[in-house]
Amino acid sequence: MTEKRKIKSFPLYLQILAGMILGIILGVGALQTDSHSFIQHWVRPWGQLFIRLLQLIAIPLVFVSLVKGVTGLKDISQFSKLGGKTIGLYLTTTVVAVLFGLSLGLIVKPGALVNQEQVRPIQESYQAIVAEKKEAAAQTQDRGPLAFLEDIVPNNILHAAGDNSKMLQVIFFAVFFGIAALLIPAEKAQPVIDVIEGLNDIILKMVDYIIRIAPVGVAALMAGLVIDFSGDISMFGALGVYTLTVAAAMCILAFLFYPALIHFFTRTAAKDFLKAMRPVQLFAFSTSSSAATLPLTLDTVEKELKVSKETASFVLPVGTTINMDGTSCYQAISILFIAQVLGIDLSFTQLGIILVMTILSSIGTPAIPGGSYVILTMVLTSVGIPAEGLALIIGIDRPLDMLRTAVNVTGDATVASIVDNK
Numbered sequence: 001m002t003e004k005r006k007i008k009s010f011p012l013y014l015q016i017l018a019g020m021i022l023g024i025i026l027g028v029g030a031l032q033t034d035s036h037s038f039i040q041h042w043v044r045p046w047g048q049l050f051i052r053l054l055q056l057i058a059i060p061l062v063f064v065s066l067v068k069g070v071t072g073l074k075d076i077s078q079f080s081k082l083g084g085k086t087i088g089l090y091l092t093t094t095v096v097a098v099l100f101g102l103s104l105g106l107i108v109k110p111g112a113l114v115n116q117e118q119v120r121p122i123q124e125s126y127q128a129i130v131a132e133k134k135e136a137a138a139q140t141q142d143r144g145p146l147a148f149l150e151d152i153v154p155n156n157i158l159h160a161a162g163d164n165s166k167m168l169q170v171i172f173f174a175v176f177f178g179i180a181a182l183l184i185p186a187e188k189a190q191p192v193i194d195v196i197e198g199l200n201d202i203i204l205k206m207v208d209y210i211i212r213i214a215p216v217g218v219a220a221l222m223a224g225l226v227i228d229f230s231g232d233i234s235m236f237g238a239l240g241v242y243t244l245t246v247a248a249a250m251c252i253l254a255f256l257f258y259p260a261l262i263h264f265f266t267r268t269a270a271k272d273f274l275k276a277m278r279p280v281q282l283f284a285f286s287t288s289s290s291a292a293t294l295p296l297t298l299d300t301v302e303k304e305l306k307v308s309k310e311t312a313s314f315v316l317p318v319g320t321t322i323n324m325d326g327t328s329c330y331q332a333i334s335i336l337f338i339a340q341v342l343g344i345d346l347s348f349t350q351l352g353i354i355l356v357m358t359i360l361s362s363i364g365t366p367a368i369p370g371g372s373y374v375i376l377t378m379v380l381t382s383v384g385i386p387a388e389g390l391a392l393i394i395g396i397d398r399p400l401d402m403l404r405t406a407v408n409v410t411g412d413a414t415v416a417s418i419v420d421n422k
Contacts, residue, residue: 016282019215020222027226036227044224050217053210054292057203059161061295062317063174064200069313070178071193082419083175086315089415090323091359093261097253097325097411098358101332102351104249110242110333111340171318207295214296218286225398239393242337243400249329250403254281258414266421268305276304277413281406288401290320290408301413311420319412326407328358330400331376334393339385350383357383 030039154160154169161170181189259270280300284293298316301307335354339346346354357379380386393400 015215016218016279016286019218020282020286023219023222023224024226026219026223030223030227039223039227043220044227045220047217047220047222047224050210050213050220051287051289051292053213054287054289054295057206057210058291058294059170060199061203061207061298062291062320063161063170064196064203065298065313066171066174066317067178067181067196068193068200069310069317070175071181071189071196072310072313082311082314085419086318086415087322089418090319090411093325093411093415094323094328094359095355096257097329098332098355100253100257101249101329102336102355104245105333105336108241108245109336109340110239110245111337111342168322174317204295204299207299211296211299214283214286218283221286242333242393245337246330246333246400247403249333250326250400250407253325253329254407254410258410261414262417265418268417273305273413273417276300277410280409280413284405284409285402288398288405290324290405290412293405293409294320297409297412301416305413305417307416307420312416315416315419316412319408319415323411323415324408325411326404329407330404331358331379334376335380335383335385337393338380342386344385346383353383354379 026043027039030036151166152168152172154166154173157169157173160166160173181192255274259274262268262273263270277300280293280297283296284290287293294316298312301312301316302309332354335358336346
């Protein structure tokens with residue numbers, strides 16, 4: 001009985017960390033014994049299954065939690081106050097993140113140190129991927145600068161609900177649905193609200209079971225990641241300064257900027273906030289998906305940070321789509337890096353365009369691994385930087401994607417805590 005209690009009390013973040021370490025050991029072992037096929041066929045599928053389960057639950061969770069959050073506000077004036085404050089804080093932190101990224105990129109100038117001999121083979125290796133992303137970005141640009149507004153409103157909610165990349169459309173419908181429920185007589189809306197609350201309990205139970213297998217899923221994902229990067233070790237030497245610059249920026253945002261906001265604008269101690277966020281950050285780091293991490297973020301923010309359910313269920317799902325501080329900061333540094341490698345000097349006007357485009361594009365960046373590629377290509381071309389420059393960073397993007405996702409979810413939790421502070 002005592003042994004069972006010990007196993008049960010083993011912290012989730014330590015279980016996830018153990019899974020990460022095990023995955024690295026498995027990957028390295030496979031490289032040493034030339035057992036790539038074993039990882040590909042017998043280990044990686046468990047990680048993919050884990051991701052599929054998270055994707056399966058993401059849209060139902062977002063819809064139900066948002067409707068529950070909006071209807072729980074009781075009246076439309078309360079919704080207006082919460083929604084305005086939430087969006088205002090998200091945009092403010094995004095602006096700070098982009099300005100910080102631009103400043104760091106201009107001071108460090110990581111692109112000036114990249115070995116040109118290593119740049120050419122990288123460009124050749126990823127030429128096909130770059131062409132694909134460039135074409136997608138061109139299609140997006142042709143639709144005009146306000147195309148993202150059209151993308152907010154779905155023409156078919158069932159179609160939107162069947163695609164995790166259309167999370168913003170699901171959020172719009174859920175908020176619209178919730179507002180409409182607030183505007184009709186309470187006795188008519190109550191049966192629907194009762195159903196939503198029942199669905200919420202069922203979905204949270206499903207989430208609980210999925211989270212229990214997180215360490216296994218993380219181990220499988222990390223083992224596959226080690227195998228994927230086995231042939232690209234030289235890139236890390238060539239682009240070392242760039243990698244360290246992005247990593248430093250992410251760490252400053254996650255461990256200094258957000259704790260400072262928590263210290264000054266909430267009653268939670270910064271050290272308690274960081275302690276509570278460890279499993280969420282590790283989980284986000286492992287999956288590279290804010291949407292996949294949402295169930296754990298919701299659970300942690302409500303139970304550990306003591307944020308009310310009505311605030312958390314509204315603020316956090318919205319944050320997975322429109323709050324991409326880590327992604328925005330990363331994009332600013334990446335654009336400067338590519339420009340520096342290619343010898344392109346950017347004017348203040350172009351830097352201003354980067355600032356505005358990065359902030360606006362962060363709203364539509366899918367909360368899934370690699371979701372920022374198309375957006376980054378679009379911003380590059382908007383300031384006259386060849387889209388082929390994306391090839392310079394694709395090879396080392398995965399670990400940086402993991403870092404910026406951890407920053408994104410930390411920012412979501414920070415804003416939720418501030419908004420809930422009475």
